[in-house]
Every structure is written in C-alpha cells, then in structure tokens.
Amino acid sequence: MKLECKNVWEHISEYLDQQLDPKLLTDIEKHLENCEVCSAILDSTRNILILTADNRTYELPVGYSERLHARLEKVIREKKPSENEPA
Amino acid sequence: MPATIEREKELIARIIAGETDLFHELIRPYERMVYLSILTMLRNDQEAEDAAQEVMINAFRHLKSFRGDAKFSTWLVTIAMNEARQRLRKAKAAQFESLDQTKEDREGDFTPAVLTDWREIPSEALEKKEMRQKLRGAVEQLPPIYREVLVLRDLEELNQEETASALGIPVTLVKVRLHRARMMLQKMLAPYLSTTAPAKKGFFGRMFQ
Numbered sequence: 001m002k003l004e005c006k007n008v009w010e011h012i013s014e015y016l017d018q019q020l021d022p023k024l025l026t027d028i029e030k031h032l033e034n035c036e037v038c039s040a041i042l043d044s045t046r047n048i049l050i051l052t053a054d055n056r057t058y059e060l061p062v063g064y065s066e067r068l069h070a071r072l073e074k075v076i077r078e079k080k081p082s083e084n085e086p087a
Numbered sequence: 088m089p090a091t092i093e094r095e096k097e098l099i100a101r102i103i104a105g106e107t108d109l110f111h112e113l114i115r116p117y118e119r120m121v122y123l124s125i126l127t128m129l130r131n132d133q134e135a136e137d138a139a140q141e142v143m144i145n146a147f148r149h150l151k152s153f154r155g156d157a158k159f160s161t162w163l164v165t166i167a168m169n170e171a172r173q174r175l176r177k178a179k180a181a182q183f184e185s186l187d188q189t190k191e192d193r194e195g196d197f198t199p200a201v202l203t204d205w206r207e208i209p210s211e212a213l214e215k216k217e218m219r220q221k222l223r224g225a226v227e228q229l230p231p232i233y234r235e236v237l238v239l240r241d242l243e244e245l246n247q248e249e250t251a252s253a254l255g256i257p258v259t260l261v262k263v264r265l266h267r268a269r270m271m272l273q274k275m276l277a278p279y280l281s282t283t284a285p286a287k288k289g290f291f292g293r294m295f296q
Binding site: 009010012013014016022027036037039040041043044045047048049050051052053054056057059060061063064069071072073075076 | 107110111114115118119122123127132133136138140143144147148152197198199200201202204205207208210212213214217218219222223224228241242244262265266268270272273276280281288
C-alpha cells in the first residue's frame with residue numbers, strides 16, 4: 001500500500017518503539033527511503049528523545065542525596081516500618 | 088544500576104524484619120528517578136526535592152504493603168507520580184492547567200515540524216547550558232497528561248505496562264499519549280535545533296503539501 005506522509009507520522013512513535021507489524025513496517029520503510037520530509041521528522045524525533053533522556057539534560061541539585069538520606073535517617077530512627085499500618 | 092531483583096527482595100524482607108538502616112541502600116539506585124519524575128511534573132526544583140523526600144518516607148512507612156507483584160521501582164514511581172499529581176492538583180486553582188481535564192486531541196490531530204534537512208545533534212551539544220534548558224523547557228511545556236507518560240517512558244525508560252500501571256491508565260492510552268508527547272516535542276524543538284546544527288547544503292524547493 002502506498003502511504004502518504006500523514007499516515008507515516010501517525011506511526012512514528014510505534015516505529016521508534018519497534019512495535020509495528022511487519023507489513024506496515026515494510027510500507028513505512030519504503031516510504032522513508034523516498035521521502036526526505038518523513039526521514040527528517042523521524043530522525044529529528046529520535047535525536048530529540050535521545051538528547052532529552054541524556055543524564056546531562058537533567059541534573060540533580062547539589063546535596064540532594066545527602067539531604068534525602070539525612071531526612072530519611074530521622075524517620076527511620078523514629079519508627080520501624082513493621083509498626084505501621086499497610087498503605 | 089539497580090540491584091538485582093533478588094537482592095532487592097532480600098533487602099525489603101530484612102528492612103521489614105527490623106534492619107531499617109538497609110532502606111538507604113534499597114532506594115539509592117532510584118533517587119534520581121524519583122526526583123526527575125517529580126521535577127518534570129512540578130517544574131520547581133525545591134518543591135520537587137521536598138516531594139521526593141516525602142515519597143521516600145512514604146515508601147519506607149508503607150514498605151510492608153509492597154507485595155512484590157510489581158517491580159520495586161514501579162511501585163516507587165507510582166508513589167512518586169501520585170505525590171506529584173496531588174501537589175499539582177493543589178496548585179491547580181492557581182494555575183490554568185488541569186490534570187483531570189484530559190481533553191484528548193482528536194485522532195490524527197498532530198503535525199510534526201516539517202523539515203527536509205535534519206542534521207543530527209551530537210550529544211556533546213548538551214555541554215551547552217542553553218541546549219539543556221531548551222530541552223527541559225520543551226518537556227515542561229507539554230500538558231501534564233502527556234508529560235507524565237513521556238517522562239516515564241522516555242526518561243525513566245519504564246516499559247508500556249509499567250507506565251500504565253504507575254499512572255493507572257490503560258496501555259492503549261499510554262501509547263496514544265506517548266506518541267502525541269513525542270510529536271509535540273519534535274514540533275517544539277526540531278525547528279530550533281535544526282538552526283543550531285552546522286549548516287549543510289540546503290534542500291531547497293521541496294515544499295511540503
């Protein structure tokens with residue numbers, strides 16, 4: 001089946017997650033070979049997601065871990081989990 | 088990296104049995120995950136840190152209720168997302184965005200930024216503060232129902248089922264929202280990023296539709 005760009009866009013996410021059924025995958029790959037627009041959209045989406053997920057994009061605040069464990073330590077000293085009601 | 092499942096199970100059992108100090112070790116692999124998932128929802132460093140602490144405290148207090156039918160990380164991120172949602176709801180009156188107002192877009196109602204010439208942005212570009220801010224800013228602009236799915240799937244790398252379970256929504260909705268979220272990011276970021284990338288010979292004359 002010949003796909004239009006719009007049909008390809010609808011499946012970009014599934015394409016990236018490798019969830020397309022083989023028939024559709026073949027059609028989309030065929031389309032991508034000949035369509036600069038869709039290839040660019042696919043590549044840019046993938047690239048953007050990689051950059052966003054990179055550890056450098058989000059940094060933990062300095063001292064976050066120390067403050068977290070210090071506060072936890074107080075709670076742990078107060079009470080043992082077995083003394084609590086289940087959630 | 089998170090400890091093995093067996094090690095985690097053992098830790099949990101021992102903590103419940105009274106070796107409470109081990110809780111520090113149990114949560115260490117997930118500190119970043121909990122903070123990040125909350126930060127992206129609340130968009131405020133300080134509040135995110137406070138909320139992350141609350142989440143860990145809650146996890147400690149209710150550890151007994153963790154049954155082990157889900158992964159500990161999924162259980163933890165569920166608590167984190169609930170905490171974030173609760174705080175968002177509280178803030179809702181003051182803001183315009185609504186968590187409950189799900190207002191799904193109509194099917195097919197999304198258009199990516201159309202480019203013909205995409206130059207891959209190398210990850211070294213993240214050394215620039217401006218680049219990192221731009222990416223975080225785009226994520227922040229996503230409506231919360233899309234943002235939460237994107238964060239769990241693409242930042243925390245939970246699978247579809249874990250994401251659905253953590254958010255209490257069906258897998259089908261995870262897929263739909265993830266797709267929208269990714270397309271929205273592409274639309275926001277691709278035009279900006281393509282102008283920051285080194286110029287390549289243009290592909291002129293190709294207009295889309």
